[in-house]
Amino acid sequence: MKRKRVVVMGFMGSMPIAGVIWQHIHYIVGLQRLRHDVYYIEDSARLPYNPETFEVTDEFDYAAKVLSRLAGEFDFKNRWAFCARYLPGNPTAGLSLKKIRQLYREADAILNVCGTQEFNDDLLVSDRILYVESDPGVEQIKIDQGVKSTIEYLRRHRALFTFGENVGTKTFPVPTHGFKWLPTRQPVVTDLWKTKRTPSDVAVFTSVANWSTSGLKDISWRGQKYLWSKSREFLRFISAPKRAGETFELATNIEHTATHRKFERNGWRLRCPLQMSV
Incomplete structure (x- = not known):
């Protein structure tokens, strides 16, 4: 395979929580393993989130610190940038704005992971931007509307x-209106999960999740409302610990007291997710 220069674009610096970070890291490392020349760039007018202070501000020191640490750990040191398009002069951390513009011009492919990257004049010099949709259904509905x-x-x-492998097929109900969607899957670098440590006697099955988005991202289509939150679907599996005979630990923010107690009665251990995901 011929070596290509690939720019991965996303939001793991501006939204530095565990799931978001891992999603992007698997793209970066996976492309590295395929011998490509890989860079990571965030170039956004969105204000970054600091999970230690729970604030959204125009300061990007925390985002830069996170990206610098990840770059050192996963071998893309000196190959990352955070550009604060929301500030005068478009200041950057990591690579310079001049280098960012050069990468946009020269990259063989630019991956817009999760479709979170806004366009700007610098980025639009490229005609090799690839949209990678991780939450199928929403954009197709918006097109239909x-x-x-x-x-x-x-x-x-x-x-x-798109991760939606049925999008554009007869089994997918939303018309695509001439847009061609190509199926893809989340890359997983399996050895990142390997460890030489054996599970302890008290090891349990764990997960971390945001329980509710308060309806902010729900979408309606042809009289049917589709929820973004995990809460309703998660309740279908509330009996899992009892059925499996195992301990399940869930780090999430269930604020409804009755629901919280219902999980505990079914054998779940619940923990606060805020510090665990940072």
Whole structure:
């Protein structure tokens, strides 16, 4: 395979929580393992989130610290950048703005992971931007509803990829209106999960999740409302610990007292997720 220069774009610096970080790291490391020349860039007008102070501000010191640490750990040191498009002069951490612009011009492919990257004049010099959709259904519904901003945004990409393997097939109910969606899957570098440590006698099955988005990202289509939150679907599996005969520990923020107690009655151990995910 011919070595390519690939830019991965995402939001793991501005939203530095465990699931978001791991999703991006698998792309970076996976492409490195395929012998490609890989860079990571965040170039956004969105304000970053600091999970230690629980604040969204225009300061990007924490985001830069996170990206620098990850770059050292996963071998993309001197190959990352955070550009604060929301500040005058577009200041950066990591690579300079000049280098960012050069990468946009020269990259063989630019991966817009999760479709979170806004466009700007610098980025739009490239005609090799690939949209990677991790939450299928939403954009297809917006297209069907004629949302102009979504349609224009997607059309600026060279190709559209989605985790929804049925999108565009007869089994997918939402019309695609001429948009070609290519199926893909989340890359997983399996040895990142390997350890030489054996499980302790008190090891349990664990997960961490945000319980509710308060309806902010719910979407309706043809009379049916689709929820973004995990809460309703998670309740279908509330009896899992009893059925499996194992201990399940869930780090999440269930604020409803009755629901919290219902999980505990079914054998779940519940923990606060805030510090565990940072």
